[in-house]
Amino acid sequence: xxxxxxxxxxxxxxxxxxxxxxxxxxNILWIMSDDHAAEAVGAYGSHLAKxxxxxxxxxxxxxxxxxxxxxxxxxxxTPSRATLLTGQYSHTNGVRTLSDPLPVAKHDLPRLVKxxxxxxxxxGKWHLHNEPAEFDYYCVLPGQGRYxxxxxxxxxxxxxxxxxxxxxxxxxxxxxxxxxTNFSIEWLNQRDRSKPFFLMHHFKAPHDNFxxxxxxxxxxxxxxIPEPASLRDSPNHGSAAxxxxxxxxxxxxxxxxxxxxxxxxPALPEAEYLRVSYQRYMxxxxxxxxxxxxxxxxxxxxxxxxxxxxxxxxLYTSDQGFMLGQHDYIDKRWMxxxxxxxxxxxxxxxxxxxxxxxxxxxxxxxxxxxxxDLAGVAVPGSMQxxxxxxxxxxxxxxADWRTATYYRYWMHMTHHDNxxxxxxxxxxFKLIFFYGLPLDATGALKTPTKPGWELYDLRQxxxxxxxxxxxxxxxxxxxxxxxxxRKVKQxxxxxxxxxxxxxxLLGPGAN
Numbered sequence: 092x093x094x095x096x097x098x099x100x101x102x103x104x105x106x107x108x109x110x111x112x113x114x115x116x117x118n119i120l121w122i123m124s125d126d127h128a129a130e131a132v133g134a135y136g137s138h139l140a141k142x143x144x145x146x147x148x149x150x151x152x153x154x155x156x157x158x159x160x161x162x163x164x165x166x167x168x169t170p171s172r173a174t175l176l177t178g179q180y181s182h183t184n185g186v187r188t189l190s191d192p193l194p195v196a197k198h199d200l201p202r203l204v205k206x207x208x209x210x211x212x213x214x215g216k217w218h219l220h221n222e223p224a225e226f227d228y229y230c231v232l233p234g235q236g237r238y239x240x241x242x243x244x245x246x247x248x249x250x251x252x253x254x255x256x257x258x259x260x261x262x263x264x265x266x267x268x269x270x271x272t273n274f275s276i277e278w279l280n281q282r283d284r285s286k287p288f289f290l291m292h293h294f295k296a297p298h299d300n301f302x303x304x305x306x307x308x309x310x311x312x313x314x315x316i317p318e319p320a321s322l323r324d325s326p327n328h329g330s331a332a333x334x335x336x337x338x339x340x341x342x343x344x345x346x347x348x349x350x351x352x353x354x355x356x357p358a359l360p361e362a363e364y365l366r367v368s369y370q371r372y373m374x375x376x377x378x379x380x381x382x383x384x385x386x387x388x389x390x391x392x393x394x395x396x397x398x399x400x401x402x403x404x405x406l407y408t409s410d411q412g413f414m415l416g417q418h419d420y421i422d423k424r425w426m427x428x429x430x431x432x433x434x435x436x437x438x439x440x441x442x443x444x445x446x447x448x449x450x451x452x453x454x455x456x457x458x459x460x461x462x463x464d465l466a467g468v469a470v471p472g473s474m475q476x477x478x479x480x481x482x483x484x485x486x487x488x489x490a491d492w493r494t495a496t497y498y499r500y501w502m503h504m505t506h507h508d509n510x511x512x513x514x515x516x517x518x519x520f521k522l523i524f525f526y527g528l529p530l531d532a533t534g535a536l537k538t539p540t541k542p543g544w545e546l547y548d549l550r551q552x553x554x555x556x557x558x559x560x561x562x563x564x565x566x567x568x569x570x571x572x573x574x575x576x577r578k579v580k581q582x583x584x585x586x587x588x589x590x591x592x593x594x595x596l597l598g599p600g601a602n
Contacts, residue, residue, distance in 0.1 A: 116287045116467060117439060118403040119209070122390075123175075123291070124383055125168060125216055125298040126423060127409035129434040130319075131380050135159075138317045139373075139415075144380050147388040148436065151407060155438030156447040156483055162454045162496050162516060166411040166423040166430045168218050168298075170501075171455060175410075176200045176219075178459035178474030180497070182585045187501040190533040192220035199471065200459045201225040201289070207468045210286040212278050215271040215293035217244075222251035226291075230274050232267070236295050238302035239264045243274075266304035267295045268379075272386040276393050289466065292390065296379040297413075299422075300352065303378035310381060316373040320554060322416045323365070327557040329418070332525035332543025338507045339419045340372060341365030347507070349421050369416050376415070404439040404465055408458070417554070424509040426498045426523050427555055431516065442484045451488040452518065453479055454496045475583055494518070497579050503529045504536035511535065513585075515576045521547045521555070522572040526593050542596045546572070 130137035133145045134152035163171050165181045173179075173186035173193040177200070181187040184197060202225040205211045213223045217231035222244075229246045233255065236242075240258050248254040258265045259273075275292045282288055303310075321328065322340065339348040342361050350357070350364055353371035357364070387407075394400040412432045414420040423430040433455065437443060456476030463470050464478035481489060495515040503511035511530070514523035523545045529535035546560040546569060559565045580586050587593045 115402070116208075117441070117465070118287045118399060119204075119289045119462060119466060120390075120394075120403050120405045121289075121291045121462065122387065122405065122407045123216075123293045124407075124409045125218075125293075125295055126411065126413040127297055127380065127383070127434060128413040128415055128429050129432045130415055130429060131297075131377065131413075132434045132436075134436070135434065138319060139377070142311065142314065142316070142377065144377050145384040147384045147391065148407060148434075151387075151391075151405065151438050152436045152446075154440070154445045155405070155436055156443050156449060156486070158435040158437075158453060159448060159450050160452050160518070161408070161433045161435035162431050162452070162498070163411040163433050164454050164456060164496070164498055165500060166425065166498075167500070167502065168410055169220075171410040172217075172219055173197075174455045175458050178456050178470075178476045180456060180475055180583055180585060181499065181501065183475060183583075186219075188505075188533045188535070189502070195221050195224050198223065198225040199473070200462060201291075203463055203468050203471070204289045204466050207466055208286060209289040209466060210283050211289045212275075212282075213291045213293070214275045214278060215267075215291075216295045217293070224251070228278060230278075232295060235298070236267060238267050238295065238300075241265075241267045241270060241295075264305070266302075266382060268382045268386045269304060271295070272389055275390060279393065279397070279399075287466075289462075294383050294386075296383045297376055301372075301375035301379050303375065304382050307378040307382055310378050311374045314374075316370055316377070318369060319415065319417045321418050321556055322369065323419075325418045325554075325556045328555060330525070330543040330545050330558055330560070332510060332512075332527060332541045333545075334541075336504070336508050336510055336540065337418075337420045337425070338422055340369050340416045340421055341419055343419055344508065365419075372421070373415065401440050404437065406458075406462075407436045408433050408455075422507040422509075424500050424502070424507055426500065426512060426514050426516075426521070428521075428553070431498060437483055439483075444486060447486050449482055449486060449488065450518070451479070451482050452493055452496050452516070453482075495575055495579055497583060497585070499585065501530070501532040502535055503527065503532060504538065504540065505534055510540045513576075513580075515572065515579055517572070517575075519548070519550050520568065520572060521545075521549060522560075522569070522576060524576075524597075526596055528590075528592060528596075530590055530593065544569075 129135045133140045133149045169189045170181045170186045177184040211226045213226045213229040223229040230243045245256045338344045349372045350368035355368045412430045460470040460476045460478040464480045495517045499513035510525045510527040512525040527540035544560045545558045547555045
């Protein structure tokens with residue numbers, strides 16, 4: 092018997108109610124840059140904010156939540172990215188250095204999100220040794236990639252790692268930030284709209300050598316970039332363990348300094364050499380940042396045009412921070428604030444209050460659990476981080492949230508002359524132990540350096556200009572924080588039991 096059209100109405104009404112009760116899941120856009128210090132994001136209000144380096148990111152923060160205490164657990168590109176995919180610390184996922192591969196079987200985040208019904212894509216900087224095979228689609232730079240006219244590994248173009256394709260031909264040189272954004276917009280236009288999307292859009296910028304698109308060549312040309320106070324005046328920073336280490340802005344490190352990279356006249360007096368080196372460094376860095384930010388605006392405008400903006404959870408972060416001249420240091424790797432701190436901003440109007448700010452202590456082991464939770468996927472027990480969803484939705488830090496975040500840098504004295512170290516960062520203090528040993532880290536320099544401890548009271552000294560570890564007034568704090576460090580190491584499974592040479596430095600009762 093054929094039903095009349097009116098007989099369909101109750102069924103259609105029931106389907107409408109069911110659809111209303113089960114709203115579509117939000118899309119997820121995870122944007123990540125490389126070496127973008129929080130100090131170079133206007134919304135973080137640093138000495139660089141008045142230069143207006145990131146108007147698009149500042150609007151994102153005004154419309155979402157800004158994290159003031161988001162930290163990495165190993166401030167270097169490949170290990171940080173492995174942590175983001177696994178939710179695990181470097182010692183657990185096995186990627187402690189730039190040379191360590193992350194097996195495809197451990198690419199947990201894309202596999203789980205894809206299994207939950209999301210269409211997944213990875214576009215831009217990947218910097219992990221194995222193929223991003225768990226994504227439905229990928230178009231990623233080989234290794235570090237080039238700033239201009241970059242090539243890409245592209246899914247469907249052959250077998251990894253020979254599946255390389257060139258950037259589209261153009262009369263002018265194409266900048267990687269522009270090309271990566273073009274590819275993401277192209278993928279968004281061609282995606283399966285019956286599924287929510289999970290897009291990892293990852294820039295190469297502003298990683299050194301800080302090459303900006305030509306249209307920014309004269310940006311900041313007539314501006315005197317403000318210097319951080321600790322560039323020239325930080326006499327009580329550091330310890331015997333760090334004396335003479337770390338690459339510099341000025342002439343301090345004669346092997347490698349930013350003046351070498353910026354072709355500063357070596358005959359200049361030291362103070363002038365430092366000034367010129369810093370100005371050239373920061374102008375090139377901030378030009379690449381502005382190119383990144385302008386491309387973010389392109390991406391946001393596209394989502395607005397297609398009606399996807401408010402149904403997309405947008406996360407912005409960097410793989411770590413960066414030293415922008417503080418204490419006369421360049422690069423990252425250090426546990427000091429500019430290197431340790433990650434910019435982290437999340438926008439989703441349906442769940443996150445506009446203009447909200449949190450000081451919860453989060454780190455990059457928490458990112459994968461959070462993304463899975465937002466996608467409606469159970470977080471596996473193998474992940475060592477914790478979902479930040481409740482913080483995002485309520486603005487409150489749970490009572491049982493961590494009170495200290497752990498950090499460890501393994502690549503002893505490699506590339507930028509940073510000694511191996513670990514430590515914890517609490518709301519008020521930072522305790523660092525520079526053990527100065529290569530241990531079994533791939534590629535670490537075999538020559539030990541002096542061990543030593545550093546303690547910074549971040550309430551009184553947020554710029555870390557005074558190491559108070561040996562100050563008798565802080566003796567009780569040292570004892571308490573060393574105990575907390577041992578406790579955290581036990582909890583996450585990074586004890587020093589397998590390293591007798593390290594235990595010897597720590598003394599009796601180290602673990």
